Amino acid sequence: MTDGDKDKRRFLLAATTTVGAVGFGFAVWPFLASLKPSARTQAAGAPVEVDIGKLEDGQRLIVEWRGKPVWIVKRTKQMLADFETLAPKLRDIKSDESIQPDYAKNINRSIKPEYLVVVGICTHLGCSPSYVKTTDTHDLxxxxxxxxxxxxxxxxxDLAGHxxxxxxxPTNLVVPPHTYLSDTRIVIGIDPQSGAV
Ligand code: FES
Structure with missing residues (x-):
């Protein structure tokens, strides 16, 4: 790690609030109150550091950032391959009309292909959608x-929020600013290039 990397990591850690992981799998809103950052911290929009080391294939982790649910889903190679075949059914496959940082404006809508990070709020009128796996009972x-x-x-x-x-x-799910501290730690709410919150 270079001195620059160390400085960046120190800055990110200093600016980061409590680890915000609040649930795996089918955990749903509302969050566990005991693990929520303080109201003042939330109002300030502090970044949230999350340990993603225990996420398994297909599993979703839900954290809270700025009072919103943020979903982190670990995707398999097959899930990633499906985006191409789904393309004709998707409204904004290039994410031209949607909100995401430049570094997530790609087919996977992510920094690392295997991890989806999106705000779990429907872009229609703000409901929180359900996660429906192929292995779940469904009539889709x-x-x-x-x-x-x-x-x-x-x-x-889809599993990229398309x-x-x-x-x-009208648009894809929103990708929030986020960055990786390591292979297993991520910070929601910080831009990886500038460090801006
Ligand atoms: S809020 Fe209307 S479809 Fe989601």
């Missing part, structure tokens, strides 16, 4: 590749 058809379903008005998103065509949600 045999071609369902896994992703997120918003029951409020019936919007679908919105399907023909549903009420």
């Amino acid at each position: 058809g045999e071609s369902w590749k896994g992703g997120f379903f918003c029951p409020c008005h019936g919007s679908f998103f 919105v399907y065509s023909g549903v009420p949600a």
Whole structure:
């Protein structure tokens, strides 16, 4: 690690609030109150450091950042390969109309292909969609590749947060600024290049 890297890590750690992991798998809103940052910290929008070392393939971790749920999903190679085949069904495959940092404006909508990091709020009217795996019991058809379903008005998103065509949600799920401290630690709310919060 260079001196520059060490300085960056020191800065990121100093600026980071409590580890924000609040649940795996099907844990849903609301969050566990005992693990929430203080109201003052939340209001200030402090970054949240998360340990992703125990995430398993297909598993979702939910953390809170700025009062919003942020989902971190570990994707398999097959899940990543599915984005290309799903492309004709997706409204904004290039994410031109959607909100994400430049470093996540790619087919996987992520820094590291295996990890999706998105704000878990539907881009239609703000409901929190459900995570529906292919292995879950569902009536979304045999071609369902896994992703997120918003029951409020019936919007679908794939495992990169790409919105399907023909549903009420207008854009892909939002990717928040985030950066990696190491292979197993991530910070939500900090830009990796500038360190800006
Ligand atoms: S809020 Fe999600 S479809 Fe309307």
